[in-house]
Amino acid sequence: MLSLDEFKASLTLPSPLILFKPNWEGASKVSLYVKRDDAIHPVMSGNKWRKLSHALTSPLPSAVISFGGGFSNHLHALGFACYKLGIPFTAIIRGDYSAAPSPMIKDLMQWNTHIEYVNRITYKKRNDSAYLDELKLEFPNAIVIPEGGSQALALQGIKDMVDEIEVDFDFIITPVASGATLAGIVSALNKRNSTTGTDFRSRNKAIGIGVLKGEGYLEELVEHFLPIFNQTNWHIEHRYHFGGYAKAPSELQTFCNDFNNTMDFEIEPVYSGKAFWAVKDMLAKGMFEDGSRIVILHTGGLQGAR
Secondary structure (H helix, E strand, O other): OOOHHHHHOOOOOOOOEEEEEOOOOHHHOOOOEEHHHHHOOOOOOOOHHHHHOOOOOOOOOOEEEEEEEEOOOHHHHHHHHHHHHOOOEEEEOOOOOOOOHHHHHHHHHHHHHHOEEEEEEHHHHHHHHHHHHHHHHHHEEEEEHHHHOOOHHHHHHHHHHHHHHOOOOOEEEEEEOOOOOHHHHHHHHHHHHHHHOOOOOOOOOOEEEEOOOOOOOHHHHHOOOOOOOOOOOEEOOOOOOOOOOOOOOOHHHHHHHHHHHOOOOOOOOOOHHHHHHHHHHHOOOEEEEEOOOOEEEEEOHHHOOO
């Protein structure tokens, strides 16, 4: 068991920001950077630590409950952190994997996670106050962290990531599923522009890449975390979900495999692969002005590709 300070010392923070020079059409006309949050830790990587960093603070919670699917990067990261920190953890998982545990669930089992499999009807109650009250009665000392780690505290962790970026940039691009990462980026950009006097309508824009079918729905998830003003400095591209969440047709798989064989870091088809594909396509279509400075956030999640 590690202390919180010892655990944080095992993380690579700030995460690296690297210059990215792929041989893609249009790439030579802009400056591309990758914020390598995937390099924070071999297990505790990507935006999952960012979202949890302000929830797992001193004094540590007595116990933690959270939700996810059978391949959830969030549950995987949270389960690892709780194991290392000695926090009892309950994972409420959508669907019954008891007969054939996924690689992620096998890891959770090794990390002494208490696993409860629930059906889809019960899982849909994960945000209902009555159901959450029942959980608090069953686990009276536990804190409940929402699915994906998407809560108000998560935004501060994402702001920390943006604050680490020391180069000036015009666009920051991230995959979007639960909305908290993009919301945290937008909040950080709004704060940055307000303190520097920069017109938020002309600089520091965020582009989300929707990794699931959800036009309108994903925007609502992001807006849930944001004030009702200054909302013109971000949007979500919905053309790159490849049919839905975790859908990975052969062309996307081939792109990811080719990328992993030629680049200095790896991507996967659920999140980062769709984001990098989107950037390649947008560059080819001339969607960025020449000279634009673009940061791509690598949100980790490689374990989910297992």
